[in-house]
Amino acid sequence: MSSPIKSEPFVINVGPQHPSTHxxxxxxVTVDGEKVVDAEMIIGYLHRSMEKLAEERTYTxxxxxxxxxxxxxSMSNNLGYCLAVEKLAGIEVPERGQAIRVxxxxxxxxxxxxxxxxxxxxxxGAWQTPIMWLLRERERILDLFEMTCGARLxxxxxxxxxxxxxxPKDFVPQARKLIRDMPGFIDEVEGLLSENExxxxxxxxxxxxxxxxxINASLTGPMLRGSGIAWDIRKADPYCGYxxxxxxxxxxxxxxxxxxxxxxxxEMRQSVRILEQALDGLPGGPHSTQVPLALRPPAGxxxxxxxxxxxxxxxxxxxxxxxSPFRFHIRPPSLxxxxxxxxxxxxxxxADAIVALGxxxxxxxxxxx
Amino acid sequence: xxREWTGEELAAAAxxxxxxxxxxxxxxxxxxxxxxxxxxxxxxxxDPETDFKxxxxxxxxxxxxRFEVVYHVHSFEKNHIGLxxxxxxxxxNPVLPSVVPVWYGAWxxxxxxxxxxxxxxxxxxxxxxxxxxxxxxGWPLRKDWLSMxxxxxxxxxEFSGVARRQEPPVRRYEQ
Amino acid sequence: MTTSFLATDNWxxxxxxxxxxxxxxxxxxxxxxxxxxYVAAPIIGFIGAFALFTLLSQLFIGVLGERKIIGRIQSxxxxxxxxxxxxxxxxxDVLKLLTKEALTPSTADRLIMYSAPVVFVMPAILVWAVxxxxxxxxxxxxxxxxxxxxAVTSIPVLVTFMAGWSQDNKYSLFGSMRVVAMAxxxxxxxxxxxxxxxxxxxxxxxxxxxxxxxxxNIWLLLVQPLxxxxxxxxxxxxxxxxxxxxxxxxxxxxxGYLTEYSGMKWGLFYGMDIGYALAASAFAATVxxxxxxxxxxxxxxxxxxxxxxxxxxxxxxxIWTRGTLPRLRIDQLMAFSWKYMLPIALVNLxxxxxxxxxxxxxxxxxxxxxxxxxxxxxALAIALVVxxxxxxxxxxxxxxxxxxxxxxxxxxxPVSSVSGEGR
Numbered sequence: 001m002s003s004p005i006k007s008e009p010f011v012i013n014v015g016p017q018h019p020s021t022h023x024x025x026x027x028x029v030t031v032d033g034e035k036v037v038d039a040e041m042i043i044g045y046l047h048r049s050m051e052k053l054a055e056e057r058t059y060t061x062x063x064x065x066x067x068x069x070x071x072x073x074s075m076s077n078n079l080g081y082c083l084a085v086e087k088l089a090g091i092e093v094p095e096r097g098q099a100i101r102v103x104x105x106x107x108x109x110x111x112x113x114x115x116x117x118x119x120x121x122x123x124x125g126a127w128q129t130p131i132m133w134l135l136r137e138r139e140r141i142l143d144l145f146e147m148t149c150g151a152r153l154x155x156x157x158x159x160x161x162x163x164x165x166x167x168p169k170d171f172v173p174q175a176r177k178l179i180r181d182m183p184g185f186i187d188e189v190e191g192l193l194s195e196n197e198x199x200x201x202x203x204x205x206x207x208x209x210x211x212x213x214x215i216n217a218s219l220t221g222p223m224l225r226g227s228g229i230a231w232d233i234r235k236a237d238p239y240c241g242y243x244x245x246x247x248x249x250x251x252x253x254x255x256x257x258x259x260x261x262x263x264x265x266x267e268m269r270q271s272v273r274i275l276e277q278a279l280d281g282l283p284g285g286p287h288s289t290q291v292p293l294a295l296r297p298p299a300g301x302x303x304x305x306x307x308x309x310x311x312x313x314x315x316x317x318x319x320x321x322x323x324s325p326f327r328f329h330i331r332p333p334s335l336x337x338x339x340x341x342x343x344x345x346x347x348x349x350x351a352d353a354i355v356a357l358g359x360x361x362x363x364x365x366x367x368x369x
Numbered sequence: 370x371x372r373e374w375t376g377e378e379l380a381a382a383a384x385x386x387x388x389x390x391x392x393x394x395x396x397x398x399x400x401x402x403x404x405x406x407x408x409x410x411x412x413x414x415x416d417p418e419t420d421f422k423x424x425x426x427x428x429x430x431x432x433x434x435r436f437e438v439v440y441h442v443h444s445f446e447k448n449h450i451g452l453x454x455x456x457x458x459x460x461x462n463p464v465l466p467s468v469v470p471v472w473y474g475a476w477x478x479x480x481x482x483x484x485x486x487x488x489x490x491x492x493x494x495x496x497x498x499x500x501x502x503x504x505x506x507g508w509p510l511r512k513d514w515l516s517m518x519x520x521x522x523x524x525x526x527e528f529s530g531v532a533r534r535q536e537p538p539v540r541r542y543e544q
Numbered sequence: 545m546t547t548s549f550l551a552t553d554n555w556x557x558x559x560x561x562x563x564x565x566x567x568x569x570x571x572x573x574x575x576x577x578x579x580x581x582y583v584a585a586p587i588i589g590f591i592g593a594f595a596l597f598t599l600l601s602q603l604f605i606g607v608l609g610e611r612k613i614i615g616r617i618q619s620x621x622x623x624x625x626x627x628x629x630x631x632x633x634x635x636x637d638v639l640k641l642l643t644k645e646a647l648t649p650s651t652a653d654r655l656i657m658y659s660a661p662v663v664f665v666m667p668a669i670l671v672w673a674v675x676x677x678x679x680x681x682x683x684x685x686x687x688x689x690x691x692x693x694x695a696v697t698s699i700p701v702l703v704t705f706m707a708g709w710s711q712d713n714k715y716s717l718f719g720s721m722r723v724v725a726m727a728x729x730x731x732x733x734x735x736x737x738x739x740x741x742x743x744x745x746x747x748x749x750x751x752x753x754x755x756x757x758x759x760x761n762i763w764l765l766l767v768q769p770l771x772x773x774x775x776x777x778x779x780x781x782x783x784x785x786x787x788x789x790x791x792x793x794x795x796x797x798x799x800g801y802l803t804e805y806s807g808m809k810w811g812l813f814y815g816m817d818i819g820y821a822l823a824a825s826a827f828a829a830t831v832x833x834x835x836x837x838x839x840x841x842x843x844x845x846x847x848x849x850x851x852x853x854x855x856x857x858x859x860x861x862x863i864w865t866r867g868t869l870p871r872l873r874i875d876q877l878m879a880f881s882w883k884y885m886l887p888i889a890l891v892n893l894x895x896x897x898x899x900x901x902x903x904x905x906x907x908x909x910x911x912x913x914x915x916x917x918x919x920x921x922x923a924l925a926i927a928l929v930v931x932x933x934x935x936x937x938x939x940x941x942x943x944x945x946x947x948x949x950x951x952x953x954x955x956x957x958p959v960s961s962v963s964g965e966g967r
Binding site for chain 1: 370371397398422423424425426428430431439441445448452472473474475476477478481485499500501502509510
């Protein structure tokens with residue numbers, strides 16, 4: 001006697017302004033009850049046409065652009081671009097410059113993972129307690145950056161041929177103090193969250209990505225490693241002397257959000273190991289080679305990539321012997337990691353969609369450039 | 370260290386798998402013919418010797434007379450990388466086959482290339498402008514965008530070939 | 545009744561506030577017409593219990609104290625700009641809320657939307673009528689005050705649904721649907737577990753429960769620890785506090801049923817949220833922690849001070865869990881309530897009924913057997929909670945909390961091929 005209850009799907013806009021979309025990112029979710037039926041992302045709110053603007057500026061003037069793509073990991077961005085241009089122009093970086101680059105890149109990885117893990121846990125609803133602790137530690141790293149290059153966030157520190165300034169006197173002692181405290185602190189965060197039943201229930205088996213899909217969808221970074229694929233550009237294609245340092249890369253078991261979380265925490269520990277070795281073996285000498293002010297690399301193209309905190313950050317630079325690049329393309333890890341957004345969110349609830357988005361760890365500056 | 374394949378090696382591998390797929394060879398890249406592009410890439414992906422399972426980068430470049438789309442493909446197990454390219458000389462309506470059937474991760478990057486250059490990819494499941502909105506005039510990363518009909522006026526610098534713009538009329542708000 | 549209660553009957557003896565109110569009512573009776581005293585009595589009670597205690601506690605312990613304590617949990621200061629140590633922060637908040645522009649969507653249902661905050665406030669005031677602050681300090685000493693409490697605290701569920709529905713906003717609708725589903729599923733274990741208390745103390749009146757605890761010189765939290773745990777979790781859920789605050793989960797649906805409220809309407813919701821939390825704390829302090837008694841100390845310290853301190857101490861537990869735990873998803877919450885808490889509550893009820901029968905029939909109501917039952921119940925509580933968690937909850941071997949480490953980059957490494965690592 002009862003007619004079946006009719007329900008029709010309706011569209012929720014997890015809109016550009018939302019407490020937890022990591023930037024101006026819009027996600028149109030079609031929901032049937034609490035289950036997600038379709039998810040579509042709309043980006044471009046932060047498009048600043050960097051690739052076009054870079055064609056009008058010299059190679060060195062483009063370095064601040066790269067800061068602002070992924071503003072939470074600006075040192076890695078700078079590094080990738082400088083590597084690409086050095087590959088084009090055939091410039092060698094001195095040893096001290098390489099060691100300083102490694103130190104900065106690993107510090108930046110720590111800072112970025114602090115923010116990423118904190119934002120992810122915030123998405124699961126932990127009321128800002130872990131993110132406050134992590135941001136407290138990130139402040140120490142940003143103090144180190146400010147001491148070196150004057151800026152906390154958009155550092156603009158790497159130059160083509162090395163780094164801009166040498167390390168100040170206080171850098172090494174303060175950095176050593178930081179890496180002495182860091183493992184204990186990571187253990188603290190882990191103790192709060194990794195075996196917390198609620199957190200595990202919220203993030204386990206959410207947004208599972210099988211390894212074949214991960215490879216086919218060009219994922220990189222903790223997303224790839226969370227699915228069990230042992231790939232890290234620092235190991236496979238070492239740059240800046242990474243082959244000298246002894247570290248391991250963490251890989252996950254199943255490819256769900258919890259695996260990516262523990263992979264990121266473990267990467268923080270491995271970064272601390274690299275930092276110890278780099279600070280111990282810091283060579284003397286010049287910190288950069290001299291390059292002409294208006295650098296004109298020979299005609300050709302180069303693709304260089306670094307392992308940023310979010311994944312493989314690639315720069316494709318084409319030169320036509322002019323003072324500015326002919327084509328400057330950034331391969332953003334966050335954008336391509338979002339290829340599988342639909343596969344991750346469809347079938348779960350809206351809360352799971354938010355958690356899945358948090359585990360991808362996007363930065364919209366990088367997506368939109 | 371990742372080994373970078375030279376152009377000849379890439380051409381040899383492509384010819385071996387799909388004869389007649391190579392258009393021309395440069396020292397570090399291999400141009401493929403658009404007609405057999407998807408077939409070649411599928412064969413390159415599945416062949417155990419080349420094992421190009423991973424698409425690292427897909428982007429477009431506008432050389433003044435032609436459009437190119439570059440594909441950086443990569444293998445995890447073998448740890449080598451190769452650079453394939455596909456080009457089209459049609460400036461008005463460039464069309465290339467889409468490699469989404471081969472690598473799923475190409476769909477966003479092809480959307481972005483379409484958005485910036487106007488290159489249509491046939492066979493793409495959902496080709497739309499990703500970073501800019503649907504009614505945007507022109508294709509921004511083309512070299513001649515500023516002098517296209519509907520293209521915008523330059524902002525900061527002077528560009529060769531374009532006359533310096535007039536001052537835009539100042540809008541006064543109604544009192 | 546406590547055997548020796550040193551408070552006298554003078555109106556200035558503040559250890560028993562009923563002296564003061566009694567004196568005022570007597571004076572009114574003399575000078576006012578017949579029957580006015582019946583109107584004045586609840587008003588005096590309202591002023592004493594609600595206006596003076598609850599409102600000030602809401603402002604200073606709820607708004608300011610909660611934010612400062614959560615700030616300290618998060619290794620930062622709480623509000624400390626407005627006034628010394630931030631003590632004027634609640635006043636600044638109230639002023640801000642009063643002067644805010646109250647936006648209303650044009651397609652919202654105005655009657656329901658405007659009346660929802662008002663209806664939300666009423667049960668928060670009504671519930672304080674039965675909370676005993678001291679032996680004679682209850683506004684309405686009815687013999688069924690437990691049932692009254694449960695009934696009155698179910699009204700806010702309806703109000704949140706009213707609020708969410710009337711705003712014509714998808715997020716609000718989501719929030720209110722979730723709230724209704726969750727509240728219904730958490731009422732049941734709450735009531736079933738409180739049945740155990742009723743069976744043990746043979747009364748439905750809150751004052752009698754305090755007197756029972758005084759007579760047997762033991763707190764009900766020791767005799768019935770499971771009921772306290774279940775009450776705490778269910779009260780958190782009814783009050784929409786983390787870890788169960790899906791109704792206004794800020795990171796998912798912006799603010800749930802509060803999305804379109806601004807200004808003092810939102811302020812009423814927020815303040816009365818704290819008020820309900822204080823009411824639940826007061827209930828818990830009465831039933832589980834011994835109310836106004838403290839093993840004889842209430843003869844020296846005014847009992848209402850003891851009671852207020854216990855209320856604040858229990859409220860601290862709410863704040864603590866809010867600052868620490870992440871949020872559960874709606875289906876996990878429902879599963880938790882129906883599959884875990886209800887069976888535990890029923891098992892507890894069974895055990896208590898058995899104990900009660902044994903106690904009255906076999907042991908003839910001897911006092912020391914209550915302690916025996918307390919020990920048995922505590923052991924049972926530990927066994928049930930730990931056992932349930934061990935068998936049904938998180939197990940490290942199923943979810944390893946450290947990833948595998950490899951030294952060489954390569955391709956996909958399936959799970960079982962790295963030796964020594966768990967699944």
